[in-house]
Each structure stands twice: as C-alpha cells, then as structure tokens.
Amino acid sequence: MAKSRVLTRDFYLEPPDRVAQRLLGKLLVRRLESVRLAGRIVEVEAYFGFGDPAAHTFAGKTLRNEVLFGPPGFAYVYFIYGMHFCLNISCEPDGQAGGVLLRALEPTEGLRTMARLRGLASDANPRLLASGPGRLCQALGIERETHNGIDVTNGRSGLHVEDDGFEPGEIAALPRVGISKAADRPLRFTIAGNRFVSR
C-alpha cells in the first residue's frame, strides 16, 4: 500500500465545494489512546460562509460557529437534535467562513472499537458504524467538548485526514440532506455507487 501523508492547511484553503469533492476517498483518522480508527470518506456536504442560507454562518459570527470563520483545517463540532454531534472541517482563509460536513465513512481500521463506541455488537454490519454524520462522530468518539476547534492538519491532535493515493472514481453531486433552505443546491458529494453512503 502507498504511504499515507497527512493533509496540510493549504488543502483546506479553498472554497468548500472544491474541498468537499477533493476529500472524497481520503482517510479520516482518529487516534484513541493507542488504537487507530480510520475510514474512507465517501460522503460530504459543502457549506458556504456567504450567500448560503442553509449554513450555520449565514446570520454571522456567533460563539457556536466562530471556528468556521477562523483559519482553514480546524474541526467544527456541534450538537444537534439533543443527542448527536456532527463534524465539519473549516475551509477558506482566516476571516472567511466556510466548511465541509463529513457525512459518511467506509470503515477501514478499528472496526471493533467503532462498534463498541456505537453500542453495537463487535461483528455488527460495518454499514451501521459510520454511515451518517451522527454515527460517524459516535464511531470515532468525537464530541464537541473534546474536538471543537482542534487543528486537524498535524498528526498530533488525534484527528486528521490522510491521502493514501486512493482514487475515488466517479463523484455524484446531490442535494444536501436535512435542511430546509437552499435545499435544491447540489452541494452533497458522494463516491458514486458506494454502499457506505448514508440513506
């Protein structure tokens, strides 16, 4: 297998729709004590800072969303529906909002640990582990208190993205999920035909 390299800040310095598509096929890696958890990114959504009514940043900077206004390559983790976390990575230069929501992984390493964190049997269907933004965070042990605002561009924070040379093939552009405004814009991107994309 080709040697993996950690994606650096310049990777995230671009508009969210472009970063989103380029993240497909990369590995999201979480180091949990000595265990390495990883999955291939198969589904993402782009949220613009400006002119995107569906984005958390649409109404301006607040305490919750300030990470998205900061420099690129930082984790924005928020709590939703009273019980789930969602993980984004900030894009665009410092001062300009924008981010990519990570929606689904095809698990590749640490599946038993992911199942345990998800409260499932260790031989559970891998599709139940990280297919969906809330599931993804639970499978990797990502919570707002521990991960919101951390830098994902160095290998030391315990959370980063790696490029192992995998080529995702055809990318599908679809409407975003779970939003009511700007619901028609095709800013959800998936690896076409991948079975680990959320429903």
Next chain:
DNA sequence: GGAGCGATGTCCT
C-alpha cells in the same frame, strides 16, 4: 425497505 415519529439539548430570534 420505507414512511412516520418521538427523543432530546443548544442556539438564536
């Protein structure tokens, strides 16, 4: 396998 729905905390108007 799909539609309907309740659970539940935080944020902003």
Next chain:
DNA sequence: GGACATCGCTCCG
C-alpha cells in the same frame, strides 16, 4: 419559543 446539517424504533407492506 421554535427550529434544528439526526437516529433508531415502530408499523406496514
């Protein structure tokens, strides 16, 4: 007070 970038359960086919 209402909305919310979700999930898993039930019920039905």
